[in-house]
Amino acid sequence: ETGVTQSPTHLIKTRGQQVTLRCSSQSGHNTVSWYQQALGQGPQFIFQYYREEENGRGNFPPRFSGLQFPNYSSELNVNALELDDSALYLCASSPYPTENYGYTFGSGTRLTVV
Amino acid sequence: GDSVTQMEGPVTLSEEAFLTINCTYTATGYPSLFWYVQYPGEGLQLLLKATKADDKGSNKGFEATYRKETTSFHLEKGSVQVSDSAVYFCALTYSYNTDKLIFGTGTRLQVFP
Numbered sequence: 001e002t003g004v005t006q007s008p009t010h011l012i013k014t015r016g017q018q019v020t021l022r023c024s025s026q027s028g029h030n031t032v033s034w035y036q037q038a039l040g041q042g043p044q045f046i047f048q049y050y051r052e053e054e055n056g057r058g059n060f061p062p063r064f065s066g067l068q069f070p071n072y073s074s075e076l077n078v079n080a081l082e083l084d085d086s087a088l089y090l091c092a093s094s095p096y097p098t099e100n101y102g103y104t105f106g107s108g109t110r111l112t113v114v
Numbered sequence: 115g116d117s118v119t120q121m122e123g124p125v126t127l128s129e130e131a132f133l134t135i136n137c138t139y140t141a142t143g144y145p146s147l148f149w150y151v152q153y154p155g156e157g158l159q160l161l162l163k164a165t166k167a168d169d170k171g172s173n174k175g176f177e178a179t180y181r182k183e184t185t186s187f188h189l190e191k192g193s194v195q196v197s198d199s200a201v202y203f204c205a206l207t208y209s210y211n212t213d214k215l216i217f218g219t220g221t222r223l224q225v226f227p
Contacts, residue, residue, distance in 0.1 A: 041220070042118075042205075042220050044217075045214040045215065055213075100146070103158075103215065104160065105159070107156050107157040108157045
């Protein structure tokens with residue numbers, strides 16, 4: 001097992017720019033979800049992908065979008081960055097159904113928008 | 115809507131003390147319940163889980179019992195160590211709701227020698 005790997009670990013962007021965050025899921029996990037964790041808060045669900053299809057979305061605007069690839073790796077794209085997008089972005093993968101297994105989380109990407 | 119409420123921290127304990135971190139939930143169905151732990155600068159690690167009422171999850175000396183009657187899933191450990199210092203998150207999910215995890219705000223535990 002290699003776990004969930006996220007890249008980059010940190011990055012700084014300017015307001016209005018676009019960013020792509022990447023995630024490599026744990027082997028055998030066909031479900032991937034992305035979460036946003038603001039400082040001092042619990043993670044908030046952004047969306048989930050199952051077998052390359054979006055399978056649910058949280059309360060985030062359309063400028064947050066994603067992809068899942070045939071090898072189950074994933075990307076999170078954020079357009080028109082705002083200062084409030086500064087947060088730790090966590091990728092999590094699981095076999096299906098998640099309720100039986102729980103998610104395995106990556107260490108996250110710390111995004112700072114200035 | 116569904117939600118998770120945790121006791122506010124920080125919880126400050128001496129090594130070998132008994133730990134309880136309270137967690138209650140509000141849910142329309144019968145969710146699975148989880149405790150995750152986050153060490154400084156890291157992502158979340160699954161600590162334990164319970165998928166139905168009266169189940170007890172346990173791992174590394176931590177335990178939590180799924181109490182449907184009180185809608186609670188309190189985390190306990192009989193003797194904490196300095197290395198247990200971290201932020202603990204209670205969460206719920208159910209498969210008909212996209213499997214998304216709904217987290218509490220987290221409880222910071224600080225253990226001193």
